Amino acid sequence: MNSSLLLSAFTGAQSGPKILGIDVIWVGTLLAAVGVFAVLLAIYSALTVRNPMAKRVKALNERREQLKAGITASTAKRRARLVRKNHTADKMRTFLGRLQVLQEGQVKEVQQKLAQAGIRSKDLAVAVIFGRMVLPILFGGTALFLIYWVDMWPDLTTTKRALYSMIALVLGYKAPDLFVDNMRQKRTDKIRKGLPDALDLLVICAEAGLTVDSAFSRVSKELGRAYPELGEEFALTSIELGFLTERRQAFENFSYRVNLESVKGVVTTMIQTERYGTPLASALRVLSAEFRNERMMRAEEKAARLPAIMTVPLILFILPVLFIVILGPAACSLSDAMSGGSLGAK
Numbered sequence: 001m002n003s004s005l006l007l008s009a010f011t012g013a014q015s016g017p018k019i020l021g022i023d024v025i026w027v028g029t030l031l032a033a034v035g036v037f038a039v040l041l042a043i044y045s046a047l048t049v050r051n052p053m054a055k056r057v058k059a060l061n062e063r064r065e066q067l068k069a070g071i072t073a074s075t076a077k078r079r080a081r082l083v084r085k086n087h088t089a090d091k092m093r094t095f096l097g098r099l100q101v102l103q104e105g106q107v108k109e110v111q112q113k114l115a116q117a118g119i120r121s122k123d124l125a126v127a128v129i130f131g132r133m134v135l136p137i138l139f140g141g142t143a144l145f146l147i148y149w150v151d152m153w154p155d156l157t158t159t160k161r162a163l164y165s166m167i168a169l170v171l172g173y174k175a176p177d178l179f180v181d182n183m184r185q186k187r188t189d190k191i192r193k194g195l196p197d198a199l200d201l202l203v204i205c206a207e208a209g210l211t212v213d214s215a216f217s218r219v220s221k222e223l224g225r226a227y228p229e230l231g232e233e234f235a236l237t238s239i240e241l242g243f244l245t246e247r248r249q250a251f252e253n254f255s256y257r258v259n260l261e262s263v264k265g266v267v268t269t270m271i272q273t274e275r276y277g278t279p280l281a282s283a284l285r286v287l288s289a290e291f292r293n294e295r296m297m298r299a300e301e302k303a304a305r306l307p308a309i310m311t312v313p314l315i316l317f318i319l320p321v322l323f324i325v326i327l328g329p330a331a332c333s334l335s336d337a338m339s340g341g342s343l344g345a346k
Contacts, residue, residue, distance in 0.1 A: 057220070057221070057224070060232075060236060060239050088123075096130060102126070107126065114128070117183035132173055194226060194229075202280075216234045216237050216241065220234035220238060237254045248274065248275075262287075266284075269287060
């Protein structure tokens with residue numbers, strides 16, 4: 001008896017105000033813990049900054065030495081892994097070939113998108129095409145099983161059931177492309193931000209008397225921390241300039257791997273410089289100024305769109321809270337006054 005009374009008294013002391021049946025104090029404590037954890041994670045991430053280019057540049061240098069020496073594989077374990085991946089890709093390619101859904105132009109398009117997303121393996125193009133065919137069956141079959149067979153949502157109408165099944169099928173078909181396009185867009189935006197700085201460094205290297213491949217290598221090292229994606233592309237271009245028979249092909253590969261019109265302009269300038277001997281520094285300086293103006297115009301465009309974008313969050317989230325903070329005390333005082341007056345009249 002006494003223990004039950006103590007337990008009820010303890011739970012009653014711990015309980016606080018509730019909104020929609022949820023303890024406000026408990027939710028506030030949980031959010032505070034999450035906030036503290038996020039702050040500690042941010043501090044840890046800021047204090048443990050690593051060089052993202054060191055491992056990649058080391059791998060590229062090792063690959064250059066292997067290509068120069070004619071070595072195709074370094075260890076038996078790596079060779080077995082590559083063979084296993086090739087076997088899997090060959091099986092998928094054979095399966096798609098039997099169904100006559102694997103087209104060479106389609107494979108090349110997916111390979112270019114993967115290269116622009118930072119994925120070097122060409123076998124994954126077959127996996128993406130294979131996913132386009134398998135994932136609709138998987139997602140659609142799961143949706144049909146849950147909606148019609150298990151009847152997990154019995155309140156759904158016939159139209160909604162058919163609509164959700166079609167959404168699952170379309171999502172399964174577009175999921176590989178959405179994933180690749182998302183990675184590609186993020187990587188392209190990061191490269192776009194660092195391109196003007198990279199051209200400025202190229203101008204400095206060209207005026208200092210460095211060759212093109214040495215300039216690319218130097219710029220990749222300088223930009224490794226700030227723009228690792230662009231530094232990786234410059235390092236790979238520098239390596240290709242060192243061992244490819246045609247230097248033009250190295251610049252074209254650079255344009256192939258980056259989905260930017262500005263990079264194509266830089267590549268065209270570099271090819272013309274290699275062919276006709278035109279001054280490189282002046283041409284790159286003009287391109288750098290144009291890219292900086294373009295970046296500034298893009299930033300101004302985003303800043304001009306900000307008031308229109310902030311209108312909806314302001315109306316939905318900020319103004320109601322502001323009204324509650326301003327009018328809440330007055331409403332409470334008025335309610336207390338009216339309740340006191342009514343008690344006095346009684």
